[in-house]
Amino acid sequence: MRLDRSFYEQDVLDVAPALIGKTLVHKTSDSEAHYHITEVEAYKGTEDLASHARFGKTTRNAVMFDKGGLLYVYFIYGMYWMLNIVTGKKDDPQAVLIRGIEGFSGPGRVARKIGVNKSYYGMDLVNSDSMWITDHGYYPAYRQTPRCGISYASEPWKSMPWRYIMVP
Numbered sequence: 001m002r003l004d005r006s007f008y009e010q011d012v013l014d015v016a017p018a019l020i021g022k023t024l025v026h027k028t029s030d031s032e033a034h035y036h037i038t039e040v041e042a043y044k045g046t047e048d049l050a051s052h053a054r055f056g057k058t059t060r061n062a063v064m065f066d067k068g069g070l071l072y073v074y075f076i077y078g079m080y081w082m083l084n085i086v087t088g089k090k091d092d093p094q095a096v097l098i099r100g101i102e103g104f105s106g107p108g109r110v111a112r113k114i115g116v117n118k119s120y121y122g123m124d125l126v127n128s129d130s131m132w133i134t135d136h137g138y139y140p141a142y143r144q145t146p147r148c149g150i151s152y153a154s155e156p157w158k159s160m161p162w163r164y165i166m167v168p
Contacts, residue, residue, distance in 0.1 A: 001134060001135050001136075002126075002132050002133070002134055003022070003069075003125070003126075003132070003133045003134065003135055004126060005067070005068065005069050005126050007068075007069075008067075008068030008069035008085065008086070008087055008125070008126070009067065009068040009069070009087070009088060009089055010068070010087060010088070011044075011087070011088060011094070012042045012043065012044050012087040012088060012094035012095065012096060013042055013044065013162065015042075015068075015085075015087040015096055016040045016041070016042035016087075016096045016162065016164055017040075017142060017144075017164045019037050019040050019085070019096060019098075019133070019164075020037060020038065020039075020040065020140060020142045020164055020165075020166050021036065021037065021138045021139055021140040021166065022036075022037050022133050022134065022135055022138075023035065023036055023037070023133065023134045023135075023136060024036075024037055024098070024101065024114070024131070024132075024133050025131065025132050025133070025134060026114050026115065026130065026131050027129065027130050027131070028115075028130065033114075035101040035102060035113075035114065036101060036102040037098060037100070037101055037133075037166075038100040038101060038102055038105075038165070038166040039098075039099040039100030039105065039163070039164065039165045039166065040096050040097060040098055040099055040100075040163070040164050041096065041097040041099055041147045041148075041162060041163045041164075042094070042095075042096055042147075042162040042163075042164075043084075043094065043095050043096070043097065043162075044094050044162070045088075045092060045093055045094055046093060048153075048157055048160075049153040049154055049157040049158075050147060050150040050152075050153035050157045050158060050160075051064075051093070051094075051095070052064065052072075052074070052095075053065070053093035053094075053095075057093075060074060061074075061093065063086055063121060063122050064084075064086055064093035064094070064095050065090070065091055065092075065093045066086060066090055066122075067086070067089070067090050068085075068086055068087045068088050068089065068094075069085070069086065069124055069125050069126045070085075070086045070122055070123065070124055070125070071083065071084065071085060071086070071120050071121065071122065071123045071124075071125065071131070072084035072085070072086050072095050072121070073111075073116055073117070073118060073120045073121040074121075075118070076108075077108075079108070080107070080108030080111065080112070081108070081111040081112070081116045081117055081118070081120075082097060082107050082108070082111060083097070083098045083107065083110060083111045083114065083116045083120070084096060084097050084098070085098070085125065085133075098110055098111075099163070100165070100166075101113065101114075140166050140167065141166070141167040142164045142165055142166050142167055143164075143165050143167055144161040144162070144163065144164055144165075145161060145163045145165065146158065146159045146160060146161055146162075146163060147160065147162055147163045148163065
């Protein structure tokens with residue numbers, strides 16, 4: 001069953017762990033691939049000093065200020081696209097970074113495997129014909145750790161246990 005808007009419009013700290021075990025479906029003109037989500041990180045609003053929303057709305061992060069269920073895609077280090085899912089209500093910028101899918105760990109590797117690029121920015125997972133997330137009733141165990149790669153953020157933000165990893 002495809003996830004609907006009400007799933008994505010919840011708080012990021014509810015959506016992020018609920019994404020563990022869900023299936024990301026990517027359909028192209030020649031194929032359809034299914035990826036089980038195994039690791040995510042939550043970024044919560046303008047108060048979260050690790051979030052791209054911390055400086056307010058910009059051209060880069062504008063989609064974070066829109067409705068939940070849209071994709072926030074950005075390029076880093078001149079080589080990696082990052083795949084994020086906007087959560088929460090309009091004007092409450094929250095997002096979940098997809099850090100791992102079955103067989104692939106690391107957000108850059110995940111986006112490369114799936115084929116994500118700038119054209120996915122703003123895509124709506126609720127009604128897209130090329131990407132969506134399904135729930136098959138699989139609710140695996142997971143563990144929480146601090147987020148990684150955010151040394152620029154001050155405490156308590158860099159120690160928030162908002163990284164969720166499926167337990168095998």
